[in-house]
Amino acid sequence: MNGTEKIIEYLEKNKGEMISSPRSLFGGMDAGEFEITDINREKEYITIKPEGSIELPFEFSLIKKAVDLVLSEGVVSLESEEDTNGPVVLEKKLKEWQLEENQQMLNTKFVPYIADLIVLSGVAAYGWVKTPEGKKIRAIAVKEAQKNPQKKAAKDTSGDWDRLAKNGAQRPKVKNGGAYTKEKAEVLITYATRHGSTADIAWSIGNSFSDAGFKAEVKKIQNVDDVRPYKLVVIGTPIYDNNVLPEVVSFADLHRDWLDKRKVALFVVGRTLRNKDDEKILQTEKIIQKITNIVDIVDIGMFAGKVAPENLPVKERLGGIFGEKQAGDFRDWREIGEWSKDLRKKIFFSD
Numbered sequence: 001m002n003g004t005e006k007i008i009e010y011l012e013k014n015k016g017e018m019i020s021s022p023r024s025l026f027g028g029m030d031a032g033e034f035e036i037t038d039i040n041r042e043k044e045y046i047t048i049k050p051e052g053s054i055e056l057p058f059e060f061s062l063i064k065k066a067v068d069l070v071l072s073e074g075v076v077s078l079e080s081e082e083d084t085n086g087p088v089v090l091e092k093k094l095k096e097w098q099l100e101e102n103q104q105m106l107n108t109k110f111v112p113y114i115a116d117l118i119v120l121s122g123v124a125a126y127g128w129v130k131t132p133e134g135k136k137i138r139a140i141a142v143k144e145a146q147k148n149p150q151k152k153a154a155k156d157t158s159g160d161w162d163r164l165a166k167n168g169a170q171r172p173k174v175k176n177g178g179a180y181t182k183e184k185a186e187v188l189i190t191y192a193t194r195h196g197s198t199a200d201i202a203w204s205i206g207n208s209f210s211d212a213g214f215k216a217e218v219k220k221i222q223n224v225d226d227v228r229p230y231k232l233v234v235i236g237t238p239i240y241d242n243n244v245l246p247e248v249v250s251f252a253d254l255h256r257d258w259l260d261k262r263k264v265a266l267f268v269v270g271r272t273l274r275n276k277d278d279e280k281i282l283q284t285e286k287i288i289q290k291i292t293n294i295v296d297i298v299d300i301g302m303f304a305g306k307v308a309p310e311n312l313p314v315k316e317r318l319g320g321i322f323g324e325k326q327a328g329d330f331r332d333w334r335e336i337g338e339w340s341k342d343l344r345k346k347i348f349f350s351d
């Protein structure tokens, strides 16, 4: 479940309830109760009613934008003023976005409730953070415990993506030692998945880049609107029935003009990629032609995946081409780490 889906789930579960704003953590900040009065899926807006006030209807796209911002930035300020080198300001970003996308002024009353919903649904948490200048500010941040999906994924071989999804993008470390950077992300790792194991691998690659000091974002392919901010785009897909997933081909096709001007790497994940002999490599290269025919690829990673017996069609579960003994988690985290490192060297001449 991604951040936006978590919020939808929270909204649906709590519609009609009086909700206490978690902003009370910040003391002075106006934090009364409010109620979710309407969720209009068709027109994509929700209505909330703060206690003792009129109803506030606002577009769901604003929440989605805010979630994306929190997940990609890691830390977002709730103050109205931006601090030099400090985190981006939620209200300011939403204002800019509303103006750019919808040619509308933002009703700033929505902002605290959007932040509340992000916190209440468990996507992130409120907290005080210090700017590099030492000023204490109110912020919303991806939870500390959720910040290291790579380690979790490596240990937790069940690879249950649902548990990892709430990680959001880890705030990448910055090379110059500053606490924050406003630069656009340099590396995008985007993936398609059916059962989560490719997502875990994407996170592992993303963390490898962040740990090396790069700005890296990890996103499900359906959630990528624009590839322009990135110097390198890493695309990941599992193989199902000798095919890459269709959403990856659509993505390559849709963004081909911009991808053409960027470095693009690909990783594929498959049951058959445990032993990579020449024949296997050739076969895999054929499978990925659907993508390589559209975009030039600088490097291809071929990784063994995870096959859960319960994901196999009944026929195969009973001993078809896969057979029980073929099921298992064959992801080799060391190999994935090595590939990430080599890719960095190749593209950025850096460890």
Ligand SMILES: Cc1cc2nc3c(=O)[nH]c(=O)nc-3n(C[C@H](O)[C@H](O)[C@H](O)COP(=O)(O)O)c2cc1C
Binding pocket: 192, 193, 194, 195, 196, 197, 198, 199, 238, 239, 240, 241, 242, 243, 269, 270, 271, 272, 273, 304, 305, 306, 307, 308, 311, 312, 313
């Ligand atoms: C129904 C089914 C069909 C599959 N077909 C292939 C295949 O043709 N070739 C292959 O190498 N792996 C195949 N696999 C293995 C998957 O690629 C592997 O489980 C992968 O890790 C799944 O990625 P995901 O968890 O991100 O969806 C198949 C798995 C299932 C369940």
